[in-house]
Amino acid sequence: MKFNELIKQRESCRSYSTKPVETEKLTALIESAILAPSACNSQPWHFVVVNDKEKASKMPSILQGSGINKFTDSVQAFIVVCETKAKLMAGATCDSQHYAQMDIGLTVAHLVLKATEIGLSTCIMGAFAEEPLKEFLSIPSEVKTRLVIAVGYAKEEKIREKKRKDFNDVCSFNQW
Numbered sequence: 001m002k003f004n005e006l007i008k009q010r011e012s013c014r015s016y017s018t019k020p021v022e023t024e025k026l027t028a029l030i031e032s033a034i035l036a037p038s039a040c041n042s043q044p045w046h047f048v049v050v051n052d053k054e055k056a057s058k059m060p061s062i063l064q065g066s067g068i069n070k071f072t073d074s075v076q077a078f079i080v081v082c083e084t085k086a087k088l089m090a091g092a093t094c095d096s097q098h099y100a101q102m103d104i105g106l107t108v109a110h111l112v113l114k115a116t117e118i119g120l121s122t123c124i125m126g127a128f129a130e131e132p133l134k135e136f137l138s139i140p141s142e143v144k145t146r147l148v149i150a151v152g153y154a155k156e157e158k159i160r161e162k163k164r165k166d167f168n169d170v171c172s173f174n175q176w
């Protein structure tokens with residue numbers, strides 16, 4: 001798929017079939033994700049893939065606490081994206097920036113676009129109960145869980161029209 005087509009096809013899917021996701025496909029997502037760039041190539045991430053049927057069935061209660069993410073009941077696989085401690089080169093840091101969170105965003109972009117390419121649908125979720133999730137998956141206390149990605153087969157093929165701010169409202173050349 002051409003890049004422009006890929007980015008238009010990718011959307012947050014909130015209606016999944018119960019068809020299981022092949023392990024090879026989940027592996028392919030992570031293989032693409034870990035090729036993402038990161039500050040000082042520190043790769044401050046760890047992915048916990050939850051595809052065991054029983055385990056995945058317990059994820060929705062952790063994801064639905066704040067009243068959203070109700071669609072996760074039928075999701076067969078989740079990828080929990082954790083932020084680990086980044087080892088940055090001396091002199092390459094900047095107090096006003098937190099590079100690891102940017103790195104997580106980039107790796108997740110790789111992951112969801114790869115999913116689109118191989119016929120899977122995804123929804124990135126930032127709203128979940130972090131402590132219960134960490135306990136459930138035995139994630140070490142010093143690790144931050146940043147995002148959970150629902151992965152599966154969409155019930156519907158139809159892609160929504162993208163709603164985005166106008167180009168000129170978000171971009172200017174040579175000065176703000």
Ligand SMILES: Cc1cc2nc3c(=O)[nH]c(=O)nc-3n(C[C@H](O)[C@H](O)[C@H](O)COP(=O)(O)O)c2cc1C
Nearest residue numbers: 010011012013014068069123124125126127128162
């Ligand atoms: C960091 C982040 C957190 C998000 N958290 C949630 C979430 O908890 N639940 C949800 O349904 N969608 C969530 N989304 C999906 C956004 O709502 C969605 O990307 C946005 O509305 C644009 O729609 P599209 O992805 O279909 O293009 C999140 C997206 C990002 C990037």
